[in-house]
Each structure stands twice: as structure tokens, then as C-alpha cells.
Amino acid sequence: MAVSAVRVLGIDPGSRLTGFGVIDLYGQERRYVASGCIRTPQGATLPERIKVLLDGLSEVVMLYAPHEAAVEQVFVNVNPAATLMLGQARGAVLSALVLASLPIHEYTALQVKQSVVGHGKAAKEQVQAMVVHHLRLSGTPQADAADALAVALCHANHRTMAARVPRGLTVKGGRWV
Known part of the structure; x- marks a missing residue:
């Protein structure tokens, strides 16, 4: 019996550059499919940037047909304006994924770095x-694309762990209960 792949789209949201990474999961095996960046035009207004992100991500979803999406959460920056801009970009990303009816x-x-590198301060x-090691890539992806692939790998690792946990157990305070 053939194992069917689960395709995961990882997203590293940004207001200027949003990275995406697509991997296929075959049980424990992870295979690279694609990665890249959606770049918003310099000097564009916020509505113009949001449109570029929505259109770009919608195109990625249509082209690669993922089954699930994983998105990095926004951290609170020292600069409130930058944090707000990043939050709005992330909102555009989430909107595109919701419109595509993808589980998010x-x-x-910290979770991504711990899952992929082994420590949260990487x-x-x-x-x-x-990312190059885990996906056996021949070259190094651009930083935002690599971050998006890391988000996808993090989700793959969490999926695998969740599949091994007996039904009814949940995590509270870092412990299984």
C-alpha cells in the first residue's frame, strides 16, 4: 500500500519579504518541493503591500496545492510601528490561507528554532x-525562504509527535497530562 504525502506550506510573514516553503511528508520522510519569497514593492502603501501578499500567497497555494499551512507567530518588537506593520502582513497571510480553506x-x-536546530536562540x-541538512538540499535557500521551510519542518515534527501521543493526553506547562 502506497503512503500518500501530506503537503505542508510554511510561511515566514514579513511586510517587505514573506518567505514560503513547501515540503511533502511521507511518514517520517520530509521532501523539499519549493521555496521562495513574495516581495512587496519598495515605497508601496500598506494596502498595496497587502494586495501583493494576498495575490502572491494565493498563487503559491494554487500552484502547490498544500493540505496544511504553518505560520510563524509575530513577536513583539521594540518598535511598535514595525510590530504593527508585521502584524498587518501576517493578517494578509492568514486571510489568504483562510480563503483557501487550509488548516492553519x-x-x-522559539518553537521553530528548537524543533529544527535544537535550541531556541539559534x-x-x-x-x-x-534546513539544508534536514531536506538534503544542494544549496542554501535565501534566509526568509529558509525560515519558511523551518516553519514547515517544525509543523512536520509536531505532527509526528502528536501522532505518537495516546488519545486524551494534552500538554500543560510543558508536561503531558
């Missing part, structure tokens, strides 16, 4: 290196 899973940057270069 959210992970913090540098971008470490994340990129581990």
Missing part, C-alpha cells in the same frame, strides 16, 4: 544550515 497551525520563532545561519 501557528508556531513561535542564529539565522544555523537555521539555514539545518
Whole structure:
């Protein structure tokens, strides 16, 4: 009996550059499908940027037909204006995924780094290196695309762990109860 793949779309939202990464899951195996960035025009207004993000992500969803999506959560920045802009970009990303009727899973940057690198304080270069390692890539993806692939890998790891947990158990305070 053939194992069917689950296709996961990982997203690293940004107001100027939004990374995306697509992987297929075959049981424990993870296979690279595609990655890239949606770039908003410099000097564009917020509504113009949101339209570019919505259209770009809708195109990615249509082209790669993922079954699930994983999105990095926004962290609170020192600069409130930058945090607000990032939140609005993330809202556009979530809207595109909701309109595509995709199940959406959210992970913090700490969760992504812990899952992919092994510790939550990993540098971008470490994340990129581990993405290359886990997906056996011949080259290093652009940083935002690598972050999006890391989000997809994080979700794959959480899916695998959740499948192994006996029914009825949940996590509270970092413990299974």
C-alpha cells in the first residue's frame, strides 16, 4: 500500500519579504518541493503591500496545492510601528490561507528554532544550515525562504509527535497530562 504525502506550506510573514516553503511528508520522510519569497514593492502603501501578499500567497497555494499551512507567530518588537506593520502582513497571510480553506497551525520563532536546530536562540545561519541538512538540499535557500521551510519542518515534527501521543493526553506547562 502506497503512503500518500501530506503537503505542508510554511510561511515566514514579513511586510517587505514573506518567505514560503513547501515540503511533502511521507511518514517520517520530509521532501523539499519549493521555496521562495513574495516581495512587496519598495515605497508601496500598506494596502498595496497587502494586495501583493494576498495575490502572491494565493498563487503559491494554487500552484502547490498544500493540505496544511504553518505560520510563524509575530513577536513583539521594540518598535511598535514595525510590530504593527508585521502584524498587518501576517493578517494578509492568514486571510489568504483562510480563503483557501487550509488548516492553519501557528508556531513561535522559539518553537521553530528548537524543533529544527535544537535550541531556541539559534542564529539565522544555523537555521539555514539545518534546513539544508534536514531536506538534503544542494544549496542554501535565501534566509526568509529558509525560515519558511523551518516553519514547515517544525509543523512536520509536531505532527509526528502528536501522532505518537495516546488519545486524551494534552500538554500543560510543558508536561503531558
